Amino acid sequence: xxxxxxxxxxxxxxxxxxxxxxxxxxxxxxxxxxxxxxxxxxxxxxxxxxxxxxxxxxxxxxxxxxxxxxxxxxxxxxxxxxxxxxxxxxxxxxxxxxxxxxxxxxxxxxxxxxxxxxxxxxxxxxxxxxxxxxxxxxxxxxxxxxxxxxxxxxxxxxxxxxxxxxxxxxxxxxxxxxxxxxxxxxxxxxxxx
Numbered sequence: 001x002x003x004x005x006x007x008x009x010x011x012x013x014x015x016x017x018x019x020x021x022x023x024x025x026x027x028x029x030x031x032x033x034x035x036x037x038x039x040x041x042x043x044x045x046x047x048x049x050x051x052x053x054x055x056x057x058x059x060x061x062x063x064x065x066x067x068x069x070x071x072x073x074x075x076x077x078x079x080x081x082x083x084x085x086x087x088x089x090x091x092x093x094x095x096x097x098x099x100x101x102x103x104x105x106x107x108x109x110x111x112x113x114x115x116x117x118x119x120x121x122x123x124x125x126x127x128x129x130x131x132x133x134x135x136x137x138x139x140x141x142x143x144x145x146x147x148x149x150x151x152x153x154x155x156x157x158x159x160x161x162x163x164x165x166x167x168x169x170x171x172x173x174x175x176x177x178x179x180x181x182x183x184x185x186x187x188x189x190x191x192x193x
Contacts, residue, residue, distance in 0.1 A: 001047060002176030009175060010059060013039040018066045026156065029149035033160040034118055036063050040088055041117045041161070042168045044095035045104055046177045053092045060088025060121070069129075071138040083128040087121035094120045110165045115158035122150035 016035040025032045040059050044052045063084040068077040095117050102109040126147045133141035 005175040009039060010062065014062050014066065017063060026152065031149045031152040031156055033153065033156045037118045037121060037157050038114055038161045038164050040092065041095055041114045044092050045099050045113065046172065049096055052096055053089055056088040056092030057085050060085035070140055080132065083125040086128060087124035090124045091117035091121040105169060107162055107165055111158045111162055114161035115154055118154035118157040119151055122154055126150060
């Protein structure tokens with residue numbers, strides 16, 4: 001992969017994530033599409049198995065840095081580093097495990113991997129923030145409501161991926177992504193899990 005093109009793509013998708021998170025939200029919930037997750041799944045499908053989890057964690061860390069949570073009754077907004085990074089790390093491992101049995105250019109497979117990756121990421125985020133809220137009572141958090149809203153956002157992410165997937169596949173040459181990846185890398189990752 002071309003690191004310059006990868007940084008530019010990550011910057012653009014992070015901008016989409018920050019700018020469209022509010023306008024595309026379903027009602028007053030956390031159900032929003034994750035543009036960075038779509039990019040992460042695309043890179044996890046095409047990347048080298050050793051590099052993908054750490055790349056996913058870096059993308060999740062970038063998402064952590066642009067988000068904030070209300071504390072103390074909404075008086076203060078804080079940035080919590082870690083939940084998205086861990087969630088993207090887990091989602092990257094899931095996509096690595098599944099990519100060997102999927103057709104890479106099939107839009108239905110891309111939709112499925114985006115839904116699964118986003119759901120895994122959101123599940124980890126809910127667990128991490130629930131543990132955090134048990135220790136820090138100032139964090140406003142309702143685990144069950146957040147889980148259902150975020151799983152709805154995972155499906156929403158998959159639907160948006162149907163529109164963005166062909167654009168990413170068309171730009172794969174610019175990002176230095178080659179057609180083939182080594183299926184044995186995916187199998188090695190699955191054996192380690």
